[in-house]
Amino acid sequence: METAKKQCVLVTGGAGFIGSHTLVELIEAGFDVVAVDNFSNSDDTCLKGVEAITGKKIPFEEVDCCDYQAMENVFKHYEFDSVIHFAAFKAVGESVEMPLKYYRNNIASFLNILELMQKYNRSNIVFSSSATVYGESEVLPVTEETPRLPATSSYGNTKQICEDILRDAVASSKLKGIALRYFNPIGAHPSALIGELPRGVPNNLVPFITQTASGIRECLSVFGNDYPTPDGSCIRDYIDVVDLAKAHVSAIARMIEGKNKQNYEIFNVGTGKGTSVLELVEMFQRVNNLKLNYKIAPRRQGDVMSIYADTTLANTELGWKAQRSLEDTLASAWKWEQYIRSKE
Numbered sequence: 018m019e020t021a022k023k024q025c026v027l028v029t030g031g032a033g034f035i036g037s038h039t040l041v042e043l044i045e046a047g048f049d050v051v052a053v054d055n056f057s058n059s060d061d062t063c064l065k066g067v068e069a070i071t072g073k074k075i076p077f078e079e080v081d082c083c084d085y086q087a088m089e090n091v092f093k094h095y096e097f098d099s100v101i102h103f104a105a106f107k108a109v110g111e112s113v114e115m116p117l118k119y120y121r122n123n124i125a126s127f128l129n130i131l132e133l134m135q136k137y138n139r140s141n142i143v144f145s146s147s148a149t150v151y152g153e154s155e156v157l158p159v160t161e162e163t164p165r166l167p168a169t170s171s172y173g174n175t176k177q178i179c180e181d182i183l184r185d186a187v188a189s190s191k192l193k194g195i196a197l198r199y200f201n202p203i204g205a206h207p208s209a210l211i212g213e214l215p216r217g218v219p220n221n222l223v224p225f226i227t228q229t230a231s232g233i234r235e236c237l238s239v240f241g242n243d244y245p246t247p248d249g250s251c252i253r254d255y256i257d258v259v260d261l262a263k264a265h266v267s268a269i270a271r272m273i274e275g276k277n278k279q280n281y282e283i284f285n286v287g288t289g290k291g292t293s294v295l296e297l298v299e300m301f302q303r304v305n306n307l308k309l310n311y312k313i314a315p316r317r318q319g320d321v322m323s324i325y326a327d328t329t330l331a332n333t334e335l336g337w338k339a340q341r342s343l344e345d346t347l348a349s350a351w352k353w354e355q356y357i358r359s360k361e
């Protein structure tokens with residue numbers, strides 16, 4: 018990655034869960050970084066954690082990516098050639114109730130970034146896409162060629178629309194882009210200095226599990242045990258957040274080094290292995306040697322039964338593969354939860 022070294026990367030949403038882990042991996046791979054975040058769903062906890070892990074001061078601007086003028090100032094001020102765009106709203110349920118909030122935020126911010134990249138001649142962008150674009154696929158595992166199905170939430174639709182915007186922007190300019198379709202990111206940095214910090218009641222499974230284990234939530238509801246899966250609960254592909262962060266470094270390096278085969282590329286980022294909700298709950302208890310209070314509850318509206326990735330393309334083209342075991346990832350999630358509670 019010699020040529021990639023000393024390159025600067027702008028990370029939007031850098032104070033968030035995946036953004037903060039990616040800052041660490043970029044710095045450890047030799048990149049300079051600049052981060053922006055509007056703290057709409059975060060605070061400076063993880064930025065401080067990144068600084069503690071790396072021993073580096075992170076250049077940071079508190080900016081909303083929807084604010085074109087403020088973002089233009091960032092482009093004028095910093096000499097990055099690549100951008101990783103994490104900043105977005107991501108609550109599936111909320112997006113159904115407040116679709117316009119999601120369309121305005123997730124799409125307007127991305128348009129600003131792309132327009133400014135073209136105006137200031139910046140070269141490479143990685144976009145945070147999602148496995149949600151596949152919907153309930155009949156064929157598993159899903160490859161990047163598996164047709165996208167109509168989104169079941171406005172959140173999911175913003176991911177599809179932004180993928181298409183990126184495809185078209187790349188086709189009509191010198192820009193190179195990679196969309197990474199994340200499966201279910203979980204876990205925390207092994208230092209336990211950064212991790213997932215959801216505001217309010219968590220929507221996602223693992224933060225709900227760790228908060229139940231720490232006594233903040235009374236009981237985990239397992240949404241459905243009557244699906245036609247081996248144990249009746251839904252199946253997902255849980256990807257460790259540090260592994261996921263490393264996929265971003267590989268994607269940026271691929272474009273900088275000119276190894277991309279097309280100017281717009283898509284990669285699944287998962288482990289390739291499906292795990293059921295009940296298996297995950299059992300594993301969390303075993304690995305962390307504790308008992309979790311949980312009950313079976315009705316299915317959650319909008320959930321797909323089963324989805325997991327074919328990761329061949331990321332393995333062969335990006336030279337990236339998930340490394341950390343699910344056991345270690347679940348241990349790291351619990352370690353982080355305990356660290357955060359100890360600070361209260």
Ligand code: UFG
Nearest residue numbers: 147148149220221222223225238239240251253294317320
């Ligand atoms: N689940 C529970 N109880 C909970 C929370 C979740 O049983 O309290 C179950 C869900 O029903 C699902 C599984 O745990 O079967 C995973 O649910 P998450 O909410 O953690 O994740 P999702 O798979 O629903 O959503 C994730 C991302 C979205 C993305 C979506 C794509 O959070 O951003 O994958 O499928 F859009």
